[in-house]
Amino acid sequence: MARTDNDTWDLASSVGATATAVAASRAMASQNPDALLNDPWADPLVRAVGIDTFVKLIDGEIGHADDPLLNRRAMSEQIAVRTRFFDDFFVQAGEAGIRQAVILASGLDTRAYRLPWPAGTTIFEIDQPQVIAFKTRTLADLGAEPTAERTTVAIDLREDWPAALVQAGFDPKLPTAWSAEGLLVYLPPDAQDRLFDNIVALSAPGSRIATEHMDLRNVPADWADRLTERSRRIGSNINLAELFYSGDRNPAADYLKDHGWHIDVQTTAQIYAANGFELPDDELASFGDGSGYLTATLA
Numbered sequence: 001m002a003r004t005d006n007d008t009w010d011l012a013s014s015v016g017a018t019a020t021a022v023a024a025s026r027a028m029a030s031q032n033p034d035a036l037l038n039d040p041w042a043d044p045l046v047r048a049v050g051i052d053t054f055v056k057l058i059d060g061e062i063g064h065a066d067d068p069l070l071n072r073r074a075m076s077e078q079i080a081v082r083t084r085f086f087d088d089f090f091v092q093a094g095e096a097g098i099r100q101a102v103i104l105a106s107g108l109d110t111r112a113y114r115l116p117w118p119a120g121t122t123i124f125e126i127d128q129p130q131v132i133a134f135k136t137r138t139l140a141d142l143g144a145e146p147t148a149e150r151t152t153v154a155i156d157l158r159e160d161w162p163a164a165l166v167q168a169g170f171d172p173k174l175p176t177a178w179s180a181e182g183l184l185v186y187l188p189p190d191a192q193d194r195l196f197d198n199i200v201a202l203s204a205p206g207s208r209i210a211t212e213h214m215d216l217r218n219v220p221a222d223w224a225d226r227l228t229e230r231s232r233r234i235g236s237n238i239n240l241a242e243l244f245y246s247g248d249r250n251p252a253a254d255y256l257k258d259h260g261w262h263i264d265v266q267t268t269a270q271i272y273a274a275n276g277f278e279l280p281d282d283e284l285a286s287f288g289d290g291s292g293y294l295t296a297t298l299a
Helices: 014-029 042-049 052-058 072-095 129-141 161-167 189-202 223-232 252-258 268-274
Strands: 100-104 122-127 149-154 177-180 208-213 261-267 292-298
Touching (some): 014 042, 014 052, 014 072, 014 129, 042 052, 042 129, 072 177, 072 268, 122 161, 129 149, 149 161, 161 189
Parallel strands (some): 100 177, 122 149, 177 208
Antiparallel strands (some): 261 292
16 A cells, blocks of 8 residues: 555555564574574564565575575575664664664664663654554563663654653754664655754764665665565565555755764675675675665764
8 A cells, every 4th residue: 555644554554564674674684593683682672573475484484595585694694784783783882881872763673672781871763643652562562671761752753752752751962873774765865864953953062873884876766666575476466566655755864964064984895795705796785886875963
């Protein structure tokens, strides 16, 4: 179903189902003695959501060694690269003395429960009310305990989330580590600008941002349709082309640089190599030379 201005979702529908898909990949990457990740909560969260395709994925009932999408090792490496990038970002922010973190569109992110947060750290998770409620309840039922103070902010990012964040206890005078993982393409171009405007307004000097970097000027015009076709090969009925917003948008690196942030971009090839992996021979894995991961720091 195509997006609308006021659409909502849970973790089995629309944008929420993509969060479950990512958690399924984390669950697979956390399997076996030589696991690439250690996310003990991904598997039970995916099973609790109950999307049959993703449960079959983590149970090994779907997978083909000769298919770039269905090759379980390739899938695990891809999500390991992404997860390690954001994990390292928060760990390094903590080592630099930052004690306030905000996870935008947190979905089934489990970092508040599994990262070694320094004492005194507060993690704010922002997402749709149904998503926040499901994850909080499910993890509590599993006996999971946050490793830092976790504060949830149940609100759509298209609403006045900055006010809700401050009301929840966020202090804009303190440096903050912000993550926008797997988020930007689900926002209209003008909403992406507003998101960064709000982050800039709420950020004290020393704040940091991490997000994926994809300059849509350098990717195939039908990239969203190709991703949809790939997802359907595993039996998923998620139409990614309907969930993404098209149109010209400011690349995050350019926008943040223009607002006084120092930018560092690692290409997909660089970050694969840094993790000891070989970049797949698959244009959809790299989205061209301009894709990768971005960190930005406010001096």
